[in-house]
Amino acid sequence: xxxxxxxxxxxxxxxxxxxxxxxxxxxxxxxxxxxxxxxxxxxxxxxxxxxxxxxxxxxxxxxxxxxxxxxxxxxxxxxxxxxxxxxxxxxxxxxxxxxxxxxxxxxxxxxxxxxxxxxxxxxxxxxxxxxxxxxxxxxxxxxxxxxxxxxxxxxxxxxxxxxxxxxxxxxxxxxxxxxxxxxxxxxxxxxxxxxxxxxxxxxxxxxxxxxxxxxxxxxxxxxxxxxxxxxxxxxxxxxxxxxxxxxxxxxxxxxxxxxxxxxxxxxxxxxxxxxxxxxxxxxxxxxxxxxxxxxxxxxxxxxxxxxxxxxxxxxxxxxxxxxxxxxxxxxxxxxxxxxxxxxxxxxxxxxxxxxxxxxxxxxxxxxxxxxxxxxxxxxxxxxxxxxxxxxxxxxxxxxxxxxxxx
Numbered sequence: 318x319x320x321x322x323x324x325x326x327x328x329x330x331x332x333x334x335x336x337x338x339x340x341x342x343x344x345x346x347x348x349x350x351x352x353x354x355x356x357x358x359x360x361x362x363x364x365x366x367x368x369x370x371x372x373x374x375x376x377x378x379x380x381x382x383x384x385x386x387x388x389x390x391x392x393x394x395x396x397x398x399x400x401x402x403x404x405x406x407x408x409x410x411x412x413x414x415x416x417x418x419x420x421x422x423x424x425x426x427x428x429x430x431x432x433x434x435x436x437x438x439x440x441x442x443x444x445x446x447x448x449x450x451x452x453x454x455x456x457x458x459x460x461x462x463x464x465x466x467x468x469x470x471x472x473x474x475x476x477x478x479x480x481x482x483x484x485x486x487x488x489x490x491x492x493x494x495x496x497x498x499x500x501x502x503x504x505x506x507x508x509x510x511x512x513x514x515x516x517x518x519x520x521x522x523x524x525x526x527x528x529x530x531x532x533x534x535x536x537x538x539x540x541x542x543x544x545x546x547x548x549x550x551x552x553x554x555x556x557x558x559x560x561x562x563x564x565x566x567x568x569x570x571x572x573x574x575x576x577x578x579x580x581x582x583x584x585x586x587x588x589x590x591x592x593x594x595x596x597x598x599x600x601x602x603x604x605x606x607x608x609x610x611x612x613x614x615x616x617x618x619x620x621x622x623x624x625x626x627x628x629x630x631x632x633x634x635x636x637x638x639x640x641x642x643x644x645x646x647x648x649x650x651x652x653x654x655x656x657x658x659x660x661x662x663x664x665x666x667x668x669x670x671x672x673x674x675x676x677x678x679x680x681x682x683x684x685x686x687x688x689x690x691x692x693x694x695x696x697x698x699x700x701x702x703x704x705x706x707x708x709x710x711x712x713x714x715x716x717x718x719x720x721x722x723x
Contacts, residue, residue, distance in 0.1 A: 318409055323453070343387055354553065357374060367620065388409065408452065456617065463555050485541065493540040496537070500529050503707045566601075567580055580600045580605070610640050653694040654691070659686040
């Protein structure tokens with residue numbers, strides 16, 4: 318059977334993955350076998366998400382009615398019902414729904430009615446609390462098929478420590494990154510000297526290590542020194558896969574979806590209030606603004622080097638008329654030329670324009686010239702992929718250490 322759960326947390330606490338890890342142990346205690354624990358990230362632009370918009374799925378063997386009862390009881394025990402936006406959903410089914418629902422949930426928006434219709438067709442057991450929105454994520458989780466998958470080990474705190482400062486040895490995190498990268502990623506941000514894998518919210522997670530396989534995330538985890546954990550769970554995930562990105566032309570973009578878009582840089586990047594950098598790309602007449610916000614740090618330095626004519630592929634979410642950049646591929650670079658008035662060969666002075674389409678004239682001696690002085694400027698920018706730093710990376714964004722399929 319497949320067990321899906323979503324929307325049990327709030328900004329004040331709890332974590333759906335923690336509830337799933339506890340559920341796995343309770344099922345095992347009831348002599349059921351848990352075959353797989355899956356963490357599924359959905360559309361990162363959903364406005365009512367708590368943090369990373371994650372749902373979980375357990376693949377198990379046992380008595381479905383009993384598993385459903387245990388799961389529902391656990392949600393009532395642990396979910397943060399005090400939060401207005403916490404609306405849990407639990408699903409147990411012996412028939413896997415159409416994966417198309419998962420693909421829509423990770424790239425688009427789904428409704429509760431769509432989820433319920435799919436569950437009814439599958440003959441699933443399900444329950445939703447309050448407005449039942451969690452049924453969307455729970456259904457997407459059990460419908461998920463991961464053509465590309467990664468792993469994450471999540472280490473959880475003792476309940477008595479929830480909401481208190483976390484005790485994780487900083488040096489051990491950097492050592493783990495050095496020893497296991499690129500097989501693990503986003504443990505720390507080396508360039509900005511920042512720890513990434515330890516949350517700052519009052520939830521049960523102590524830290525999490527993401528990587529290409531259970532073996533590698535466990536190898537990194539064993540190097541980390543911290544306060545005593547209560548439990549640990551290795552999850553199969555769609556994190557770091559770009560599952561949220563859709564290929565589209567500039568004129569086809571829809572608010573709240575994430576895209577991979579090709580275009581030509583149309584203007585010189587500008588740095589605005591707060592250090593945010595913007596520029597426009599164009600594909601014929603349609604154009605779209607691209608944004609590199611201040612949290613992307615050194616990534617903005619790359620963006621500032623773009624010039625009109627550069628051919629790029631922009632990846633990110635389309636929100637309020639802009640693509641919020643997650644990564645950028647420079648396909649080809651335009652020639653950078655500085656055009657200036659020619660120098661008079663007799664006077665060694667710059668000439669001035671003699672009028673539109675009339676060439677140039679030396680004010681001192683009257684000499685004339687028809688062609689400007691064109692200076693080719695060498696560019697240090699190179700073609701290829703570039704990404705935001707780990708501190709600004711979204712869960713679903715594929716890091717360059719995994720290589721980007723062409």
